[in-house]
Amino acid sequence: MSQSTRLSSESFNAPALGRRRESSQWTIALIVPGILLLLWEVLSRVGVFPSNLLPAPTAIAATLWELTASGELLGHILATLGRMLLGFALGTVVATVLGALTGYSPVARRLLDPLLQALRSIPSLAWVPLFILWLGIGETSKFALIAVGVFFPVYLNLMTGIQGVDCKLVEVGRVYRFDQFQMIRRIFLPATLPSYIVGLRSGLGLGWMFVVAAELMGASRGLGFLLVDGQTTGRASVILASILLFAVLGKITDSLLAAAGDRLLYWQDSYGAHR
Amino acid sequence: MLQLENVSKQFKNSFVALQDIDLTVQPGEILSLVGTSGCGKSTLLRIIAGLEHPTLGHASINGEWVSAPHPSVGVIFQESRLMPWLTVWENVQFGLDAANQPDHQSITEQALAKVGLSAFADSLPRQLSGGMAQRVAIARALVTRPTILLLDEPFSALDAFTRANLQDHLLDIWNDDRPTLILVTHDIEEALVLSDRIILLRPNPGQIHREFTLDLPRPRKRTESQLQRWKDRLVEELNLSLIERSLTEV
Numbered sequence: 001m002s003q004s005t006r007l008s009s010e011s012f013n014a015p016a017l018g019r020r021r022e023s024s025q026w027t028i029a030l031i032v033p034g035i036l037l038l039l040w041e042v043l044s045r046v047g048v049f050p051s052n053l054l055p056a057p058t059a060i061a062a063t064l065w066e067l068t069a070s071g072e073l074l075g076h077i078l079a080t081l082g083r084m085l086l087g088f089a090l091g092t093v094v095a096t097v098l099g100a101l102t103g104y105s106p107v108a109r110r111l112l113d114p115l116l117q118a119l120r121s122i123p124s125l126a127w128v129p130l131f132i133l134w135l136g137i138g139e140t141s142k143f144a145l146i147a148v149g150v151f152f153p154v155y156l157n158l159m160t161g162i163q164g165v166d167c168k169l170v171e172v173g174r175v176y177r178f179d180q181f182q183m184i185r186r187i188f189l190p191a192t193l194p195s196y197i198v199g200l201r202s203g204l205g206l207g208w209m210f211v212v213a214a215e216l217m218g219a220s221r222g223l224g225f226l227l228v229d230g231q232t233t234g235r236a237s238v239i240l241a242s243i244l245l246f247a248v249l250g251k252i253t254d255s256l257l258a259a260a261g262d263r264l265l266y267w268q269d270s271y272g273a274h275r
Numbered sequence: 276m277l278q279l280e281n282v283s284k285q286f287k288n289s290f291v292a293l294q295d296i297d298l299t300v301q302p303g304e305i306l307s308l309v310g311t312s313g314c315g316k317s318t319l320l321r322i323i324a325g326l327e328h329p330t331l332g333h334a335s336i337n338g339e340w341v342s343a344p345h346p347s348v349g350v351i352f353q354e355s356r357l358m359p360w361l362t363v364w365e366n367v368q369f370g371l372d373a374a375n376q377p378d379h380q381s382i383t384e385q386a387l388a389k390v391g392l393s394a395f396a397d398s399l400p401r402q403l404s405g406g407m408a409q410r411v412a413i414a415r416a417l418v419t420r421p422t423i424l425l426l427d428e429p430f431s432a433l434d435a436f437t438r439a440n441l442q443d444h445l446l447d448i449w450n451d452d453r454p455t456l457i458l459v460t461h462d463i464e465e466a467l468v469l470s471d472r473i474i475l476l477r478p479n480p481g482q483i484h485r486e487f488t489l490d491l492p493r494p495r496k497r498t499e500s501q502l503q504r505w506k507d508r509l510v511e512e513l514n515l516s517l518i519e520r521s522l523t524e525v
Contacts, residue, residue, distance in 0.1 A: 175349075
């Protein structure tokens, strides 16, 4: 939401006002988490929370620092990000091709969509054993799992987005005697972009879920491995530190996508753009 | 020359929108199709535009049967139908790529100037008022230099003042190239101010009820007494067309 605020304030030529409003929003948003964090710290120090199960925030920060200083953490983060990136790219590409096909061509839709919808109703984690059996415990099965997670939201949003394109605009293209290619490039592509970006963002969210699952099922590197490691060695602070990092990485990547989306969708006249 | 021969249109739900329409429109003529809702006037326009196919009969432009949108036809819809992701300038240019016009820049510039929106070239559609958006739509239709311009209730969503303004504007634009104008409207005054000829359609099924030729000089004042008399006559005919219909139904 902060991105859309920035965008609208720019278009109304009042950046100063917008920035002030945005910073005050940030401060407000920090009040409750700040109080909770303080409470947590105090209660841990006093001994209300057992430190081996719920260590204090400062203890988690110390663990993070240790991991960073030893150089271990960067390796884990890069491993996770790498898997995520590849799986996301793979899932997105396949979903884009199939979504565009089924959205645009009724024949392809009748042919492919029922099958894909049936596959969608399989909880994606149920694929894990099969993927491991087929592709081994290594990286390939992890990419595949993440790609499956990313695939469905992207596919579904793209297909419904294309089908939802205003036929009144398509008619304008017909009046100008556009061929199929021009129709797609000049009307369908830009008109579908909003729902495509929604698909990418929810695909990314699911991707993060599946990267955890993939790394939990067996990995020697990555934040998911760190989770398991923390559990087996009884270090709650490592688990909490990994969870925190997942949250941060998820938020950063989503914000990047959202920012790219806002940049591409500057033209939208929506409720969100005017707040 | 535009010709409709024996045009009938029946929709899939077996509703007969048009029946046996015969009509010839001369180059440069301004013709209005007037009637109550459901009389098929919009369908008729869409058939001429090549966006819809008649069940029987055919429309032809200079002897050529219309089976798809014809390159010399421009359409202005009830809604502006601008591409929300394009600026005003890009929207006006929208039809040029397809038409392969050599001198894009100056044609676009001229069209925008004609509708008085040169200053808004970089604006986005969402920043425009309804009247401005419709002017952009007019400019977009003009850039391909259509010899037949079809207008489907183009000003019906606008306030009375903007509407009168745009009607005058349309006449100015028409005066430059003198394309054939075919205007669908349910606003009798609009038809009277603009047209050489008014076709009154009656509904159920859509048929030509009466035809009126107005040889009054343009521009016409809306308050002119002669126009008022015409208006009374047309309203009467419109009512008659409905009464006749309900009588035959009984």
